[in-house]
Amino acid sequence: MSGIGIDAHRTEVRENMERIPDRLSDGLIERIEDDRARGWVNPYRTDDGSALRREARPSDAGSIWRPPFVRDVEKIIHTPAYNRYAGKTQVFSFRSNDDLSRRGIHVQLVSRIARDIGYALGLNCDLIEAIGLAHDLGHTPFGHAGERALNDVYHARTGRWFFHNVHSVRVLDALYGRNVTLQTLDGCLTHNGEYEQRVFELSGARGFDDLDRAVAECRERGHAAVGSLRPMTLEGCVVRISDIIAYVGRDRQDAIAAGLLNQDGFEDGLGGAYNSWILSHASADIIEHSYGRDRIEMSEELFCEIRRAKAENYRKIYRSSGIEGERAEVLGRAFSLMYEHCLGDLRARDESSYIFRHHIARIDAALSHYGKRYAWEDDLDQTVVDYIASMTDGYFSELAQKLFPEIRFPQRTYINEC
Secondary structure, three states, X not given: OOHHHHHHHHHHHXXXXXXXXXXXXXXXXXXXXXXXXXXXXXXXXXXXXXXXXXXXXXXXXXXXXXXXXXXXXHHXXXXXXXXXXXXXXXXXXXXXXXXXXXXXXXXXXXXXXXXXHHHHHOOOHHHHHHHHHHOOOOOOOOHHHHHHHHHHHHHHHHOOOOOHHHHHHHHHHHHOOOOOOHHHHHHXXXXXXXXXXXXXXXXXXXXXXXXXXXXXXXXXXXXXXXXXXXXOOHHHHHHHHHHHHHHHHHHHHHHHHOOOOOOOOOOOOOHHHHHHHHHHHHHHHHHHHHOOOOOEEOOHHHHHHHHHHHHHHHHHHHOOOOHHHHHHHHHHHHHHXXXXXXXXXXXXXXXXXXXXXXXXXXXXXXXXOOOOOOOHHXXXXXXXXXXXXXXXXXXXXXXXXXXXXXXXXXXXXXXXXX
């Protein structure tokens, strides 16, 4: 595209963006203030009294100071999987810059954005926080590139599919037995920010049978099932769109900080400031179009802008500069070798192996608090997936190089001395 063409396109993009307000209309502000003064309660919010758990444990009952979804938040942040967010890729894996986002800051941003929107809409912000903080607990090391690498070998062996959102449910519900509410688990399952929509309508799911059926279909049918998932709550819908809002601008800031693109490298010309733009404009637009309704909706203008910005990120960041463009082949080979090695250890029942000592023993210890055990021998492939998905980037890299010296991961160098 010529310089003149680039300028014309940028002008067109900016003109479209300017059609999206960054504040609520006076009419809606007046309506919200009046509703709050009258003690209005959103009839479509998820009430604490509707919280459902798989097991009726007395210790999990809600109280006046620890409502059910607050308990979910506490259960989530005390899982080892939550702690490991700090060591997992958001986009950039092999970059020596501590200011680049890791998955831990991403889930906090999603939770914060969703709470802002949910508060304005009169939704249950405790449920929003629980879903926001938990939604990526099932993510692999090395982000979406790692997710694809693990799915490739798992699918080739079993015909089943691996998706991080599906695995997030397994982490909380089965591996750690935390007895988290159905509403939180459903929000994790249906959060997938790769599938953008203009209107988010509810699924109509009502119980754990619906959740279990959806999980099974995702594993058996793959993208056909995952692409049709819908949340059962408006809170889940808000987290789903907030997932996109959280990463589309922040990933641009990280790409610039990593030296992969300059401030003028995006069509809108905002550079890293796009993050601030999308946070304010998207939140206002969604609140404006969703207040008091039984769905979460955005304007056509915002929907088109999100699709445009996301597509540009894929072209300029994810497919060219992130882990996909840097070490995809090496990563795929490492995941395949790791999978086969761990499977061999399980078949040999080698209790001195890493998968026994660092995974099975720890999961068994966690489940023992609830009188349960990890039935790892029932499905060896699933156990391998549980272990690999739980790894941080650093753990995976170190273990891979120890087990397979021929695999050469790039070394991070923080300080270069001449």
